Amino acid sequence: MSAINQPESVSSVLKTFAILQALSTQKDIGVSELAQRLMMSKSTVYRFLQTMKTLGIVAQEGDSEHYSLTLKLFEMGASALEYLDLVAIADIEMNKVFSLSGEAVHLGVPDGSSFVFAHKLDAAYSLGVQARVGSRQALHSTAIGNVLLAQKSEAELREVWNVSEVGDNTDYATLLIKLEAARKKGYALDREESEAGVISVAVPVYDRFQKVIAAIAVAMPSIRYSEETCGRYVEALHQAAAAISSKLGCKDYPHQQSAAA
Template sequence: MEKDTQPDSVSSVLKVFGILEALAEQKEIGITDLAQRLMMSKSTTYRFLQTMKTLGFVSQQGESDKYGLTLKLFELGAKSLEYVDLISLADKEMRVISEQTNEALHLGALDGTEIVYLHKIDSGYNLRMQSRIGRRNPLYSTAIGKVLLSDYSDAEVQKVLQPVEFVKHTAKTLENVEQLQQALLQVRSQHYAEDNEEQEPGLRCIAAPIYNRFGRIIAGLSISLPTIRFEEDKLQHLVGLLQQAGKNISEQLGFHDYPSTTTDK
């Protein structure tokens, strides 16, 4: 494996996964045995192990040269499975709301400094929001983005958005982190967020949180409709539908302390 003709980057990836597979098959293994098993030099094996140790994927057993896997890979796999379950669970709830409202529904999650849409159900109307699964939007100008950020402290919000330029998509778009943090105070209090023509002119969005079993917000569920179809006196009804759906999904993910919803009042 040391003398392969693969490009360096590809060769390094192969070596990393070779080490992971070897450690997965044997609880603890020393550098000499691991290097022989993978046909790598001890110095190369050591460098890879130290890097993987720094990243948290590998642990060293005391002062010995024995190495083993940490639970970080398990955590990554669990997160992946959680999103698979999340989409399936959310789809059922979204279809219930869709049948009642005929409006567009989206499921979104945080990815870096943006939201990414994991699932959607289109509106039955001709005039509707244009979107696609995998599309990304800013956190600061979307209802789902605000819901996701509401789970963070002000310091964490500052850190997440530090590299982000606040672009004025419309006249109503928030202009900076300070304005956003003020908006998040209300989101945390009412347990839902709004985008009132902040991302697109003529478009109103409302979103509610979805929690994982640890009580952290992992996604937002939103309904989007043109302002010409939005009626202010129907706001709490739409919020109630979203929060009830969020509660149902969260409970199936193992969280049973969803904040009081409008349907509970």
């Protein structure tokens, strides 16, 4: 449909978005400059800006002819992101990891000093790692817990440690070393430390603020583990986590090199 034949309502929408797009490129713009840039009449631009000002989308700089965007659109976008179903988004990408590995794939979300299994895909093998959706585990245990815990500050780490039921085989200094490795590598590996015969590897999932809000992991019996398979699973997990994070508003997944491998 050509611009000439477009209904006035469609034309108005296009003009509105053109103005918003222009305003998003710099802090404030004058009506004259905006009209010249968009090849619209000054009176048309002024009329649209006044309507958007009434709606709270733009703000006028005092009595000048300069306008800028408010946070209204950001608030609307943020509200929309809150309604995104993490499990539904993650399920698509987790299935890709499952297709490669055939092993159990888990999604964990933090809750206080523990994490909750929010979603799972059971292994295709008769011998596989089992997890129950809704069950909890301590953050200091398993690869998922370590990935989530690695993002916390020293004070937060100590707080979690103090309220955790720590086994005899775990000490704080060793945990700090593991968490530092997880931060540097972009993934955590649990070699039968939490459960005999079970190895898991996990990577972080980020939201629009570059904050880790979840982790996805592959868990397998130790008899099927090898350095080669672990490397392939890490790559697949990073690709999945990057895709999930992108859908949650994360523009730059921190582990892009691994995700693109």
